[in-house]
Amino acid sequence: MEYEPVIGLEIHAQLLTESKAFCGCSTRFGAEPxxxxxxxxxxxxxxxxxxxxxxxxxxxKMALACHCTINELSRFARKNYYYPDLPKNxxxxxxxxxxxxxxxxxxxxxxxxxxxxxxxIHMEEDAGKLIHDDxxxxxxxxxxxxxxxxxxxxxxxxxxxxxxxxAYLRSLRAILVYLEICDGNMEEGSFRCxxxxxxxxxxxxxxxxKTELKNMNSFRYVQRAxxxxxxxxxxxLNGGGRIVQETRLFDPSTGMTASMRSKEMAHDYRYFPDPDxxxxxxxxxxxxxxxxxxxxxxxxKKDRFIRELGIxxxxxxxxxxxRELSLYFEETVRLCPNPKAVSNWIMTELMRQIKGxxxxxxxxxxxxxxxxxxxxxxxxxxVSGKIAKTVFDEMxxxxxxxxxxxxxxxxxxxxxRDALLAVIKDILEQxxxxxxxxxxxKTKLLGFFVGQVMKATKGKANPSLVNEILxxxxxxxxxxSG
Amino acid sequence: MPDLYEMSASxxxxxxxxxxxxxxxxxxxxxxxxxxxxxxxxxxITVTPDLALEMAADADRMLAAGEAQPLxxxxxxxxxxxxxxxxxxxCGSRILHNYVPPYDATVVQRIKNQGMVIVGKANMDEFAMGxxxxxxxxxxxxxxxxxxxIAGGSSGGSVAAVAASEAVVALGSxxxxxxxxxxxxxxxxxxxxxxxxxxxxxxxxxxxxxxxxGPIARDATDIALMLNLLCGHDPLDSTSVPREYxxxxxxxxxxxxxxxxxxxxxxxxxxxxxxxxxxxxxxxKVLEDLGVTFVDLSLPHLDYGIAAYYxxxxxxxxxxxxxxxxxxxxHRAEKYDGMIDMYCRTRAEGFGPxxxxxxxxxxxxxxSGYYDAYYLKAxxxxxxxxxxxxxAFSRCDAIFCPTGPTPAFAIGEKIxxxxxxxxxxxxxxxxxMAGLPGMSLxxxxxxxxxxxxxxxxxxxFEEGRLVQLASEFQNHTDYHLKRPPL
Numbered sequence: 001m002e003y004e005p006v007i008g009l010e011i012h013a014q015l016l017t018e019s020k021a022f023c024g025c026s027t028r029f030g031a032e033p034x035x036x037x038x039x040x041x042x043x044x045x046x047x048x049x050x051x052x053x054x055x056x057x058x059x060x061k062m063a064l065a066c067h068c069t070i071n072e073l074s075r076f077a078r079k080n081y082y083y084p085d086l087p088k089n090x091x092x093x094x095x096x097x098x099x100x101x102x103x104x105x106x107x108x109x110x111x112x113x114x115x116x117x118x119x120x121i122h123m124e125e126d127a128g129k130l131i132h133d134d135x136x137x138x139x140x141x142x143x144x145x146x147x148x149x150x151x152x153x154x155x156x157x158x159x160x161x162x163x164x165x166x167a168y169l170r171s172l173r174a175i176l177v178y179l180e181i182c183d184g185n186m187e188e189g190s191f192r193c194x195x196x197x198x199x200x201x202x203x204x205x206x207x208x209x210k211t212e213l214k215n216m217n218s219f220r221y222v223q224r225a226x227x228x229x230x231x232x233x234x235x236x237l238n239g240g241g242r243i244v245q246e247t248r249l250f251d252p253s254t255g256m257t258a259s260m261r262s263k264e265m266a267h268d269y270r271y272f273p274d275p276d277x278x279x280x281x282x283x284x285x286x287x288x289x290x291x292x293x294x295x296x297x298x299x300x301k302k303d304r305f306i307r308e309l310g311i312x313x314x315x316x317x318x319x320x321x322x323r324e325l326s327l328y329f330e331e332t333v334r335l336c337p338n339p340k341a342v343s344n345w346i347m348t349e350l351m352r353q354i355k356g357x358x359x360x361x362x363x364x365x366x367x368x369x370x371x372x373x374x375x376x377x378x379x380x381x382x383v384s385g386k387i388a389k390t391v392f393d394e395m396x397x398x399x400x401x402x403x404x405x406x407x408x409x410x411x412x413x414x415x416x417r418d419a420l421l422a423v424i425k426d427i428l429e430q431x432x433x434x435x436x437x438x439x440x441x442k443t444k445l446l447g448f449f450v451g452q453v454m455k456a457t458k459g460k461a462n463p464s465l466v467n468e469i470l471x472x473x474x475x476x477x478x479x480x481s482g
Numbered sequence: 483m484p485d486l487y488e489m490s491a492s493x494x495x496x497x498x499x500x501x502x503x504x505x506x507x508x509x510x511x512x513x514x515x516x517x518x519x520x521x522x523x524x525x526x527i528t529v530t531p532d533l534a535l536e537m538a539a540d541a542d543r544m545l546a547a548g549e550a551q552p553l554x555x556x557x558x559x560x561x562x563x564x565x566x567x568x569x570x571x572x573c574g575s576r577i578l579h580n581y582v583p584p585y586d587a588t589v590v591q592r593i594k595n596q597g598m599v600i601v602g603k604a605n606m607d608e609f610a611m612g613x614x615x616x617x618x619x620x621x622x623x624x625x626x627x628x629x630x631x632i633a634g635g636s637s638g639g640s641v642a643a644v645a646a647s648e649a650v651v652a653l654g655s656x657x658x659x660x661x662x663x664x665x666x667x668x669x670x671x672x673x674x675x676x677x678x679x680x681x682x683x684x685x686x687x688x689x690x691x692x693x694x695x696g697p698i699a700r701d702a703t704d705i706a707l708m709l710n711l712l713c714g715h716d717p718l719d720s721t722s723v724p725r726e727y728x729x730x731x732x733x734x735x736x737x738x739x740x741x742x743x744x745x746x747x748x749x750x751x752x753x754x755x756x757x758x759x760x761x762x763x764x765x766x767k768v769l770e771d772l773g774v775t776f777v778d779l780s781l782p783h784l785d786y787g788i789a790a791y792y793x794x795x796x797x798x799x800x801x802x803x804x805x806x807x808x809x810x811x812x813h814r815a816e817k818y819d820g821m822i823d824m825y826c827r828t829r830a831e832g833f834g835p836x837x838x839x840x841x842x843x844x845x846x847x848x849x850s851g852y853y854d855a856y857y858l859k860a861x862x863x864x865x866x867x868x869x870x871x872x873x874a875f876s877r878c879d880a881i882f883c884p885t886g887p888t889p890a891f892a893i894g895e896k897i898x899x900x901x902x903x904x905x906x907x908x909x910x911x912x913x914x915m916a917g918l919p920g921m922s923l924x925x926x927x928x929x930x931x932x933x934x935x936x937x938x939x940x941x942x943f944e945e946g947r948l949v950q951l952a953s954e955f956q957n958h959t960d961y962h963l964k965r966p967p968l
Contacts, residue, residue, distance in 0.1 A: 045687075046563075046583070046685055047585075047684075080801050268850045270853075272797060276720060
């Protein structure tokens with residue numbers, strides 16, 4: 001039987017506020033354990049939470065970017081469970097009344113753009129971390145992360161494949177990064193993903209029994225875990241078995257998912273409204289103020305690149321997937337107004353250098369203005385495109401700019417007609433056999449002659465000029481008498 | 483002149499201002515009094531003589547520099563559920579028997595800013611869960627009027643300290659009657675302010691939506707002075723209400739002629755104890771002579787007050803008390819096998835039976851499938867009770883009713899009968915449910931010579947009206963001046 005996967009994702013995104021969600025402690029990553037803590041986030045007796053307004057503003061921004069309805073009145077609720085990294089043994093979260101609901105974002109799929117519904121976006125606080133001693137049965141608690149503001153973004157079960165899930169994750173992360181409210185780092189855990197997966201016979205509407213997948217801390221793992229789980233569920237059903245509602249952990253070393261706890265063992269979180277925090281009133285003026293500060297979002301930027309810069313949709317998609325990359329592109333185009341050439345260069349040469357990562361881009365030694373300068377030198381014929389690649393590689397290594405590298409290494413393109421003519425005549429003289437064959441009709445040999453010219457000029461010959469002169473000389477060729 | 487420890491805060495303030503005694507002398511007098519009677523009363527969990535003398539010396543410097551405020555140099559007892567930096571704050575519980583907070587509660591900060599003198603941390607029912615101060619891990623507080631009797635609870639230590647002159651004033655907290663009931667049992671004046679009037683930051687939570695800090699004192703004047711100190715917005719407490727508060731001393735010695743007091747049928751219909759009935763009649767007579775009119779009225783949902791309270795308060799408590807797990811501070815079981823076992827043993831050893839009972843009640847009420855039937859329904863009852871009061875206040879300026887159904891009962895009498903114990907709070911709980919200010923003041927004595935108090939309830943933020951009524955009542959009676967024969 002044909003099965004169709006049904007996937008919904010729950011994303012936790014750490015907000016880039018200076019201070020924690022309910023106290024004034026720093027959110028900076030990497031401090032000594034428990035240095036960024038105070039009685040409030042340590043869960044001391046008697047302390048009370050006070051909401052960080054910035055965290056609310058960031059949440060509202062995300063809600064607007066995801067076309068959500070913002071609830072004028074929402075409530076914080078306590079999610080009760082015991083774990084040593086949760087000092088109050090409850091997490092301040094939202095339950096019945098989240099900040100925002102009923103939104104959507106668009107993703108690109110093989111069949112074109114697709115809309116994925118957003119069920120809700122709510123605010124909550126992060127937990128701390130346990131550090132386990134390898135030598136004895138002791139664990140230590142680090143509360144630096146405790147109370148860092150998170151938003152949870154829950155999607156509708158609109159996703160139909162691991163590829164779509166990855167596309168959704170990428171789009172969502174791009175929006176967060178564009179809004180500058182989350183750094184989107186999956187490996188460091190500032191952007192986390194859990195998935196709900198079920199399968200159903202293709203063409204049917206009823207949802208199958210779902211499992212919840214956890215512990216997928218990269219885009220690749222999300223895709224692998226989903227694919228494994230979909231295959232597993234189909235295999236169980238085909239073998240006449242039934243899917244058990246449970247939470248499963250992905251193990252990156254085996255690529256498999258394994259049962260963590262069954263539905264019966266699921267926590268009863270005993271949610272109830274947090275009496276320490278008043279109902280949260282989101283002032284419509286705040287919403288309008290946030291709307292006014294929204295930057296151009298990935299989809300809008302992509303459309304503009306296609307419309308105004310005339311680059312292909314695929315290129316526009318790649319360039320806008322990362323805010324950093326899109327800014328790099330725009331700055332380069334501003335200084336070298338040939339969008340297609342800039343786009344080609346970024347998508348091939350630059351991507352190769354930075355291995356396709358934002359982190360690579362921020363540490364890349366070549367600035368947009370340096371790249372623009374290089375591309376302008378290609379445009380005006382100072383260097384050939386091929387030489388430019390060599391120059392670019394060296395720029396990436398040394399941080400030097402293009403003109404000085406070209407000058408130092410004598411890479412200026414030879415466009416002097418007389419000089420090229422002399423070289424070409426020499427080469428035709430030295431290869432009479434090939435010339436005869438060419439003249440007998442094997443015109444493909446033109447490439448051979450171009451190659452010889454390039455070799456003789458160390459690649460500096462202006463390729464179009466070489467072509468032009470070669471063809472003329474061959475047409476008029478008379479072997480030197482003698 | 484009476485001994486310094488016997489005087490009220492307003493009297494002492496005058497003596498300090500006139501340099502007839504120093505704050506250190508006043509403090510020494512109170513510390514000596516503690517020395518002589520504490521063994522019998524057991525009002526304190528921790529007495530802090532060094533801190534007190536240091537604070538008194540600071541107060542004297544403020545007085546000498548002309549920086550004194552109305553309560554500078556006045557000795558105060560602080561209930562042991564309010565954090566004082568560097569001093570044990572145990573909440574009357576074994577689970578926090580060694581807990582030393584690294585910060586001051588906002589009210590403690592205000593006490594310090596004013597130059598008051600903290601003489602000790604007062605005994606209380608464990609986590610403020612009780613009506614008799616018998617559930618304290620440190621043992622019960624004894625009623626200064628009769629050592630065989632309970633002092634009331636949960637602020638029994640704070641109240642007994644004031645009644646026995648082991649402190650001039652005290653801070654208590656009131657979740658369902660915990661200031662007013664012991665105040666009535668020990669013959670002193672105590673008020674639970676409007677929810678949100680006094681910061682809860684640093685008050686160890688029992689039931690967050692009901693808890694409120696308030697003062698306990700010898701008379702209405704001292705209550706007014708303390709309200710001036712305590713009321714005010716605190717940005718550290720999101721439930722604290724940003725508003726201006728009046729100078730509560732301006733309500734002193736003001737005529738109450740023409741005021742109307744409401745008498746809820748549902749309360750008086752339940753009254754069986756003849757001492758309480760008599761005291762209520764006598765108090766009514768005094769007030770009528772002062773020009774007050776009484777009206778009968780009905781608060782139909784009061785009967786559900788206790789039931790709803792015992793859903794909401796334990797629900798919040800079950801979550802508030804989850805943090806006491808042996809991981810971070812307080813008691814941790816000595817022997818355990820793994821993390822879960824550590825939690826279980828720590829909490830089994832650290833909490834007493836009443837606290838465990840309420841944690842279990844609350845955990846059950848919040849459980850999946852029961853939430854709507856219990857917690858949500860109780861929240862609705864709460865709204866109905868609040869509306870009842872609102873309607874009542876369209877017909878009267880304040881409500882007049884008993885504080886407790888009986889005078890103080892004997893130690894051990896109800897401790898094994900939770901329901902009887904819970905019913906002790908029948909007249910006080912609805913006030914917390916509605917977030918209203920409520921005051922208990924001495925109204926007379928039982929045939930056996932035990933104090934009996936009565937309660938006045940005002941609309942939100944009308945504490946001034948309660949001060950005005952109490953002040954006039956006390957100007958024409960002397961019950962508040964009686965001292966137990968210690």
